[in-house]
Amino acid sequence: MKDHHEPTDRPADAGPADSGRRAFMGVAAGVAGAVVAPGVVLHSVAAAPRSEAVTGDVRWGLLIDTAKCADGCSACVEACDRENGLNLQNKPEGASQEHWDDQKAVWIRKVKLQDNQTGRVTNLPMMCQHCENPPCVDVCPTGASFKRADGIVMVDRHTCIGCRYCMMACPYKARSFIHKVMEDQLTRVPRGKGCVESCNLCVHRRDFGEESTACVDACREAGHEAIVFGDLKDPESAIRKQLAETASRQIREDLSLNTGVRYSGI
Amino acid sequence: MAKAAVRAGLVAVGLAWVLVTQVVLAADAKTYVLEGSKAAALESCVEPTDVMRRKHMELIKHQRDATVHGGIRSSKHSLAGCVECHIRTDADQVPTPIHQKDEFCGACHAFAAVNLNCFDCHASVPKGPGAELASHAAFQAAGVDRSIQARPDGEDH
Numbered sequence: 001m002k003d004h005h006e007p008t009d010r011p012a013d014a015g016p017a018d019s020g021r022r023a024f025m026g027v028a029a030g031v032a033g034a035v036v037a038p039g040v041v042l043h044s045v046a047a048a049p050r051s052e053a054v055t056g057d058v059r060w061g062l063l064i065d066t067a068k069c070a071d072g073c074s075a076c077v078e079a080c081d082r083e084n085g086l087n088l089q090n091k092p093e094g095a096s097q098e099h100w101d102d103q104k105a106v107w108i109r110k111v112k113l114q115d116n117q118t119g120r121v122t123n124l125p126m127m128c129q130h131c132e133n134p135p136c137v138d139v140c141p142t143g144a145s146f147k148r149a150d151g152i153v154m155v156d157r158h159t160c161i162g163c164r165y166c167m168m169a170c171p172y173k174a175r176s177f178i179h180k181v182m183e184d185q186l187t188r189v190p191r192g193k194g195c196v197e198s199c200n201l202c203v204h205r206r207d208f209g210e211e212s213t214a215c216v217d218a219c220r221e222a223g224h225e226a227i228v229f230g231d232l233k234d235p236e237s238a239i240r241k242q243l244a245e246t247a248s249r250q251i252r253e254d255l256s257l258n259t260g261v262r263y264s265g266i
Numbered sequence: 267m268a269k270a271a272v273r274a275g276l277v278a279v280g281l282a283w284v285l286v287t288q289v290v291l292a293a294d295a296k297t298y299v300l301e302g303s304k305a306a307a308l309e310s311c312v313e314p315t316d317v318m319r320r321k322h323m324e325l326i327k328h329q330r331d332a333t334v335h336g337g338i339r340s341s342k343h344s345l346a347g348c349v350e351c352h353i354r355t356d357a358d359q360v361p362t363p364i365h366q367k368d369e370f371c372g373a374c375h376a377f378a379a380v381n382l383n384c385f386d387c388h389a390s391v392p393k394g395p396g397a398e399l400a401s402h403a404a405f406q407a408a409g410v411d412r413s414i415q416a417r418p419d420g421e422d423h
Contacts, residue, residue, distance in 0.1 A: 156335070
């Protein structure tokens, strides 16, 4: 970053044209001279916000036990909507409900699978799978779609131009596009018209040192405990232990994407 | 002799002009920070005032990359900090969106005719759980208790 300090100690023989500026600088320097009290902790916080950049020492992921995922339950979807402000979007006037259901931003979908030979029905939540080799990142022309060092695949909305290539590339239909001007956004989740978005594993919770994600909390509160969140690289983490014990699969494992979201019971 | 008198007169006018500019600029320096905001009770922002005036966009831009890509949320240059400290509330204690044209960000940007895109996506009032965490570092850097709210009449400034 460049030096932000303006030269305030100009030579005394600067031309008369400079006098107004010098006068201003004098005032500014006076204000600048006010000593700011060094960081005094005035307010205790539950968890410290992150102060160093994320590293590849962790890889966040989810393990979903489809056997525990209940038919008709949408606790995780609703919690996600509340957490990320998706519940603030409104159906545009004149749009049909069918069109709106198709177009509104959705970060988690409930999917119901049926094996036609046996009749076995499986329910599962479907969100961004946080691939190690994400196709959305491959196709992004601006570099807006990226994978953070800790494995979270997300969109940098500052550079997203809304071309939606990533939506086409995603094998999981995990991404949404914001079509309309947004209002009343949440401080922790900025979102606006013209950008693509998807599940980011509650990235603000990660950065503020919180333990889990909104969907995991909601699933636990609903009494299902079908989703486990954790660090895939930590051998002591609950998710790694469960992965070691139970059989799990990636969806579309034929694509060799090495997803960070795994499913058991399918 | 007459020449000397004219020269002295010119110098006097020049000095007076410098003084007047200084006073006018000093008065100007206070107008943008709105009475009734937390910022109104402070000596300066998270950086000296002249730096903030010239470089706030660069500070925010640098910060945004560190936050989005590195996950760093503890910097004093967070936009959430700007909003929470510079926002003022109406008579019913409802915060007024900071990009409206009479508010801190909106007024200056309207005057300078510079498009203000931040609030197309970012919250223009502190909103939702954890909003105070996002602005915590900025408050800490400015050395202010976040509970301070300047009186609407600006008497304590």
